[in-house]
Amino acid sequence: PLAGTAVAAALVVPYGETGAVAGVLAAGWIVAVTAAFRGMDHADGLAGAVGTVTAFGVAACAAAELMDGIAVPLSVLAAALAGFLLHNWHPARAALGAGGSLFTGFVIASAAVFVRAGQGTGAGAGVLFALTAVVCADAVLVVLARRLARWPLTRGRPDHLGHRLRRLGLAPRAVAVLPGVAALGGVLVGVAVHTGRMSGGAVWWVAAAAAVLVLALVRLPVTPVFRARQRSSSVSPQVTEQLRVRNG
Template identity: 30%
Template sequence: MNYVLTLIIPIIISLIITPFVRKLAFRLNIVDQPNSHRKVHQKVMPYLGGIAIYISFSLSYLIADHFTTFESTTIGNSILIGGLIIVITGSIDDAVDIRPIHKLVGQMIAALIPIYYGLSINVISLPFIEDGLYVGWFGIAITFIWIVGMTNAVNFIDGLDGLASGVSAISFGALFVVSLLLGNMMLAFTSILLIGALLGFLPYNFYPARIFMGDSGSLFLGYTLAVLSLLELKQVTLVSFLVPIIILGIPLMDTFYAMIRRKLKGVPISSPDKDHLHHRFLHLGFSHRTTVLIIYAISFVFSCFAVLVLYTNILLSLFVVGIVLVLVHLFAEFIGIFSDQFKPLTSFLFKFIRAMERQK
């Protein structure tokens, strides 16, 4: 399979089609108005960038299916169908700002599509159980929750020009490398198509952006990341389960902290705020472009770490992941991801150090 050609086709389609989608968004008045309370941009910006990403991906997929040696699969086709439902749901939300429950219904329907075509976790391999633990219907429930949860995760980091699209491209790049190492050609092919679609979109979306991907884009990227990451997890080991979680570390971390932060404030989890990871970097004085590049770098480190985990044993992987989680949490508290006052782990460590000094 010629991966270079597979990458170039969606790049070209995305570069060509994005300006037309941009004009369409202005014509339909599907735009994002400046809002100092929760948004960073200072001028009216068109939405619907997700439509350009989806079209470039789906057209490239169909072209490859008809004119190359690649053969489509039921799971690949389910991404096209489920992705279309997600893009339509997100586009409607961009246009008329539908209620969260209505948006969730669209996501749940889309999540059922790959499950219907056979995507689900079947067996969990445990260290001391030779044949693994068959999970049956429980595996379907886990699959469903994973897809719906991850569909929303990318949406949380879609707050700066080029941030969500760049982080997603890096994540798809990591999935591409993992797929080559594990010999999953379907995953490799689909990942590189999505990388191409995003690389063609980024020139219009990177700071200063000329179009936003909107919910149609962020939800679609979260959805495809969720489905593709599960392609290697039909038989789960502890290490294999860690790989996609680490690859998707940035959106998962930001989602997790946003849920805790809003719970502490006593507001609904779905309510927006201006305390996400990228907002905190801006608060520390970093520029828009520098903040995006820093988060790119963090995402790249996470992705490299995920690949390395494949070559380590279970105990070492769990130990290193534990250390990384502690360091990440300390960093999150340092930049005030919850609030400038709520820093439980930092306070605990200071108290522990003082107690140790007194004993000396």
């Protein structure tokens, strides 16, 4: 999946507006966000809630640039994800799976690159991060936690954001709602910076909040007992034999 995503990302980046170096970096960012969205689909409603908010945010940025060709499809994607939440909300009856989550992440990330192309590398990177702050935080949390635990990055483990929030005692629906609200905060900052209503320095507040979240949760232990309980739980269809979603 990563190799195919990398090829697709390399073909969709507008190098004429970004330049060669920034274009390569943009392609790498698309791959990273796409993979991170796949990892987000590990709890009922989580990927759908975050994806809905993020897609609407990118659509708003595109609409501000009069890019109807991007704004309309992103709005449709956001509406589709919101409608899918009716089936993916706890207790879920269906899951996005790898196909749905990879598609969502790729479309959102590539559309965001198109919207910000040619508007400055530094400022563009800040807006892109703010729009996907929760997704990026989950990816960094997983990578950092597995490195500290000497766990292979490619081997699944219940150490994503949703898993850790559940260990703190949050209800399954709260695991989707709270990251969705956090994603909304980052998206509002990203849209405001993109449209010039806020200075680029506001992105640092989003980065600081994401860093605090990662540092607060990275040391939360992932015990064998919890892992066994996660595998044997029948609360969510996302972890049943009929409809299994990998831990990441």
